[in-house]
Amino acid sequence: MARIDLQNLGHSYTPNPRSDTDYALKPMTHVWEQGGAYALLGPSGCGKTTLLNIISGLLTPSEGRVLFDGKDVTALPTEARNIAQVFQFPVVYDTMTVYENLAFPLRNRGLRGPAVDARVREIAELLDLTPDLKRRGRGLTADAKQKISLGRGLVRPDVAAILFDEPLTVIDPHLKWELRSKLKALHRALDLTMIYVTHDQTEALTFADKVVVMHDGRVVQIGRPDELFAKPAHVFVGHFIGSPGMNVLPAEVAGRAAKIGGHVIPLGRAYPPLNGGEKIEVGVRPEFATLAPAGTGVPVRVTRIDDLGRVRIAKVELSGLPMAATVPENLSVTGDEASLTFDPSMIHVYANGSLVEGEAA
Amino acid sequence: MDKPINQGAWLLVLPVLLIVAFSAIVPLMTVVNYSVQDTFGNNQFFWNGIGWYQELLDPTSDLGGRFFDALWRNLLFSFLILAIEVPLGIAVALSMPRDGWRVAATLVVLALPLLIPWNVVGTIWQIFAREDIGLLGWVVNRLGIPYNYTADPLSAWVTIVTMDVWHWTSLVALLCYAGLRSIPDAFYQAARIDGASQWAIFRNIQLPKMHRVLLIAVLLRFMDSFMIYTEPFVVTGGGPGNSTTFVSIDLVKLALGQFDLGKAAALSIVYNLIILAVCWVFYTVMTRMDAQRN
Structure with missing residues (x-):
């Protein structure tokens, strides 16, 4: 459980950023409240994934700090942060069964025995994966694989936030709705902070309580879906949200x-x-x-x-x-x-x- | 829906059949022909039936003893180089850079031994390992380790195995590297988030992805080492004694040295059948594994 603070956080892939255009993510300050469901919305290349990877620790920001519940974690590696991330393409360890996949993060952290078993079964139940527990990862459908990726994040009892990087891109349209409702239900049930990156406005608006719209490495508006619609803070938001745009x-x-x-x-x-x-x-x-x-x-x-x-x-x-x-x-x-x-x-x-x-x- | 059957299609296969017949089947049949006859020169041939085969496969006979000795040497050699080159190739592939200019540099360096003609590889090592003027041989002897590949069988084996490792580990490494490159970054990122150790990443992500190319690498290296001729022939000529005489070297001695055409032909056929059998086993195992996965 955590509140995530970004303080003057910026990132540049070039060593000595001079002008604004050198930044993939322009310096920003933002707070992700504990238990919020956020969507990070913007076109490809606007810095969403950069921001996400900084929060999860896969990337170290070139400036600024990341705080989890007030504790500075900027320099901590991913494995030392209690954070989970689900990627665009489902990551499933092919040679393991679904059960072993779900148990993997726990076993890597030294947990053994009945505690692992109970937790794995609980999460499998939550995600409707119980019938598949004994199957191998290979040959499962994309949505089942994505559920396993998600399950590996949820299975850790200490996880503070789950980050989603366009998780429904490879899912069939009719299953997208189902999986998205599942995410919403999980969010309500588990009181987790969820940050959901997407370039699809429908996904963002239906998933999130608060939508963060990014454009060109900058956050241009943060607000409820209806606010984004009724009062876009930037012409970009007006264009990007609504069909046709403003x-x-x-x-x-x-x-x-x-x-x-x-x-x-x-x-x-x-x-x-x-x-x-x-x-x-x-x-x-x-x-x-x-x-x-x-x-x-x-x-x-x-x-x-x-x-x-x-x-x-x-x-x-x-x-x-x-x-x-x-x-x-x-x-x-x-x-x-x-x-x-x-x-x-x-x-x-x-x-x-x-x-x-x-x-x- | 019934498909119309047009027997005329056989005509289209005819050119291939002809080419295969003249390039493979006809020459092979002449070998079969030799293998069932005996000759004393003057182009006089006498029918010998399966006599050469019986002798060849009888370890107590002169010919059979030679053959099985060479065969065991061959198998030991293949086993040794697989046991060294596969793990070493994997290790090299794992430590290769993933991006940047260093990738190109590493690939060029790795490809170099593969581009050297086999005869030249043999010559390089023949000189390199000499105890009098060869850099390697001289240094090893100076370090107090007795080493002379022309006199000592162990030295000869060490030289030939080292030479093969030097020559062919790159191939295994390049194949493994291709397998590793096909792993999306997301897998490594997910593994970090899951807190996986280096060993767990290797065991659960990298090894399964390299699995197919590894099988191909093992097949290629096994076949190649089982048929090895040029390099040991250049370096040791099969000696000292017969200690590095592999089947192919023995075959040449038999066919061109002693001009025992019948025996050599029978040996060729058996040698060929062994290689075909091993290929078939590999192929079956690979397709079975693929079928199991899907």
């Missing part, structure tokens, strides 16, 4: 209005004049931009309508700027002339990519 349009913002391509759109909050040489953009999710008959809002040209089954998304151009908008169920669009109506409280303003907090009215 519309981001260059604009001029002053007071309670934004001017986009010559059209003035009212905003839900008031902003000071923003013109300090920064790139000013407004972001609005397609869910909060609704298509309406021509003449009832901001005029747009409809280029295409995609029927996603649950909802229809229109690709439109607002003064030549492409964006996506929701098509209401009862609206039938004829021709390419239409207009857009916005939910003012859901329009956000970004300066150089970062959210600008407006003053509520």
Whole structure:
């Protein structure tokens, strides 16, 4: 059981990092609370795995400290930290049975006899592996193998946190749901800290209480799934979460209005004049931009309508700027002339990519 | 669904059959022909039936005694070099670097002995091990250890075994290295997280992954050492006495030295059958093991 503190933690694979771009992981401070279910979300190469490997001790950070319950473990090797990690590709010791696989971490730590047996059977029961205990690792399905990898982490009674590095990549889609629910159930049952790395937003949003979004070696937002959706702290989060992602349009913002391509759109909050040489953009999710008959809002040209089954998304151009908008169920669009109506409280303003907090009215 | 059977397909196999016939079967049959006859020169041949075979397989006869002595020497030699080269090759593969420029450097160094013609290997060691002018032989003698491969059978065996280890351990090492390289990093990381010792990693991750290539390495090294001719012939010529006369060396003595074509042909056939039998055993064991795994 542990709370994990990262203090000014940064990592660079080059020996003397000078500029920001030399860092695979830019210096950051963050706390992982005991018992939390976190998802580390970001595209490939954003530093997620680097961060994970630093926490598990497979990698020593080039700067900063890692604390487990206040104790500095930065220099401790993996085997001396009470941490478990599940990898993208299931690791199963082929020549051992499932039972021996599960007992392996305990036996390596000098445990013997009935204590090992009881613990192995308990974990096997938890993971529905009991019928397979006598089978060899070879020839099991990918999801069973991944369960064994997970089991080897869980079997250690002292384990403080389990780290998952895209654990469902090689699992069949219909089993992904099953395994993910299993993880959630385990999380509730065992009160373990879990950190789950993925580039799949559905996985992240369904698994985690808190999602940590990373971009280019930097944490750009930490929040509950609904916060990430409603109020992205960075245009990247807006793009990355939601399908399709947030519309981001260059604009001029002053007071309670934004001017986009010559059209003035009212905003839900008031902003000071923003013109300090920064790139000013407004972001609005397609869910909060609704298509309406021509003449009832901001005029747009409809280029295409995609029927996603649950909802229809229109690709439109607002003064030549492409964006996506929701098509209401009862609206039938004829021709390419239409207009857009916005939910003012859901329009956000970004300066150089970062959210600008407006003053509520 | 019934597949139509087209007997015309046999025609397509014909070229291969012809090539195999002329490259293998016909020459082999001439050897079989010699093995059942006796000759006294002048191209006169007399039917001898299975006489040479009976003599060859009878350890009490002159020919049989020679053959079995050489065969045991061969088996002892194969056993010795396998017992040394396999563990040593594994050890070398395990200590090889996993990435960086050193990989290329190590591979080149390891490949060097494999690229030297066998005759040259023999010559190198023949000179290297000489007690008068050879660096190795001279130093060993200077250290007070009596060593002379032309006079002492033990010295001769040590020289030949060492030479083979020097020449062929690289092959085992390279094969094992290929097996090791196929292990994803995640296995090593997981093993660290599981707290596995070096021995446990070797036993449970590395050895199972090397298992297949190791079998191939053992097969190759066994066959090669069982058929060894060139290097010992160059270094010791089968001596001192007959102490390093292996089956192949004996065969040449018999066929080209004494010109006993019938005896030599019978020996060739038996030698060939032994090698085929060993190959078959290996092949069966390997396929059985594969079948068991899946």
